[in-house]
Amino acid sequence: MKSRKDSEDLTRVGPDTVMGNFMRQYWIPAAQSSELEADGTPMRLMLLGEKLIAFRDTHGRVGVMDHMCPHRNASLFLGRNEEGGIRCIYHGWKFDVEGRCVDMPSIPPAQCFKDKVKAGAYRVAERNGIIWVYMGPRQEAPPPLPQVEATLLPEGEVDISFMMRSCNWMQALEGDIDTSHFGFLHVGHLDPEDVPPGHPLEHTASERAPQYHVRDTPWGTNYGAYRTVRPQTTYWRFANYMYPFWTQTPQGDFPVNIQARAWVPLDDHHTMMIFWRRRVPNLRNTNEPLRHGQPLGGSRPQPDFHPRGTGWLDRWRVVADETNDWLIDREAQRTNRIYSGIDHIGLQDQAVTESMGPITDHGREHLGPGDLMIARTRRRALQAARAFAETGQAPGVEQPEVMMGARSGYFEAPDTVEWQAAYDEQMRHAERATVPAPASAPAPALAMAK
Structure with a gap:
């Protein structure tokens, strides 16, 4: 970053901050629908530095409002x-999901002024098992829900997971747009001789220093990392940053890899990662057995979570954290059974990003060629936020369909094909999620379409 102000504008997300105001123009995925029961216990919810509560009323409607x-x-x-x-419970005043005061039993009827009191409430929508919150100023006519492709899949066709990370949203997000770290942090212990031909890790294991192309896009930024893998053949890994806090990683075959992560800022120092991944029968992934059937070290399927608590930051917390050194196994590290010594790919990312501190000091960094996507994404996000402050225009809010142009994954292509042309060709043949009908029409069941 060029200055401390650049860094602060990029990372701070509270009310009346440059990035916070920008993010409030977009619908924010906040919780799983299953986390709230009708007439059930209210839930503390932190979003963009604001302390809120969420509850589901008798009729199944969700309210998200200021907790006070x-x-x-x-x-x-x-x-x-x-x-x-x-x-x-203090004086019995009652509020509906839109924040309207509907009862003032502690006030004599002749003096009741409930019609003049309103709790600060945000617009809420539910789609495919996720509760979305709009925190912007357009309460009467909020923008359409985002068309990040993975979020359009019905619940039966997608796996969704949550995991909280104790660091700033941008440094958490940046691991998803940094493909060169995969060959070290996640598979640095992998011997190329142990990888059978056609395995998803074949080329990552044999060439750990990819080169990059990076470009600005209508949805944010896009990179193509490339390696020459055989005569006249290039192995491509494409990934994306999408406004304001979305990523797509290249961990899957490009034509079928419908996935996305939201890096939702809870506050400046905590981030909720929400991961959507399409269920595909026989989907190839990095956990496929290596030669002789042995599993990849460090690829434990699931981390351990703390029981859900009631605090502002007590949802989806993993057991591994700084207090226990992220459960690093030094013997596994020394013997090269696991390069990092941490037995879960997501926890490996969690450990390195949290180890940077709540907000990393950008002034201490020395970025290199492999960090081109990170530098471009920081600049792109900051420019978009500052442009919104000047013009009131936030990209992709009114035209959510531009997000459908983003897809990530890997593939091989002839080395004569220009990188953007290779991406466009793959997009023409990719399987796509259908876009839901407008709200005024009955919503059909979503299906996959060629």
Whole structure:
């Protein structure tokens, strides 16, 4: 970053910050629908540095609002979720999912002024098992929901996982747009001789210093990392950053790899990673057995999570963290059974990004050619946020279909094909998720389309 102000504008997300105001123009995935039950316990929810509560009312509608009652600031997290609204336990004032005060039992009827009181509430939508929150100013006519392709898949066709990370959103996100680290952090212990031909890790194991092409796109930034793998053949890995906090990684065959991650800032120092990945029968992935059937070291399927708590940051917390050195196994590291010594690919990323501190000091970095996508993405995100501050225009908000131009994955192509042409050719033959019908029409079941 060129200056400390650049870094602060990029990383700070609270109200009235450059990046925070920018992110509030977009719908934000906030929770799984299954986390809230009708008339069930309210949930503390932190988003963009704001302390909120979420609850599902008697009729199944979700409310997301400021946790402080507008009467005397007592927390509505303590409230009674009952009969179509949430009632503050201090004086019994009750609010519906839109924040309207619907009952003031502590006030004599002749003096009731409930029509003049409103809790700060945000617009909410649900789609395919995810609760989305719009925190921007357009409460009467919010923008359409995003068309990040993986989020369009119905629940039965996609796996969705959550994991909180204790660091800033941008440094968490950057691991997804840095393909060269894969050959070290995740598979540095892998002997190329152990990788059978056609394995997804064949080329990553044999050439750990890829070269990059990077470009600006309508959705953000796009890279093509390339390696020459045989005469006249190039192995490509494409990935994307999409406004304001989305990524797509190249871990899958390009034509069928419908996946995305949202790196949702809870506050400046904590991020919720939400991962959508299409279920594909016999999908090739990096966990495929190596020669002689042995598994890849360090590829434990799932991390361990703490039980869900009720605090602002008590959802989807992994057990491995700085207090226990991310459960690093030094013996596995010394013997090269696991390059990092950490037995889970996601935890490996978690450890290195959290080890940088809550917000990394960009002034101490020495970026190289392999960091071109990271540098471009930082600049692109910062430019878009500052442009919004000046013009009020946020890319992809009014034209969410531009996000459908983004796809990630790997493939081989003749070395005579220019990199963007290779990407476009793969897109023409990729399987696509269908876009939902407009809200005014009945929503059909989503299906895959060629």
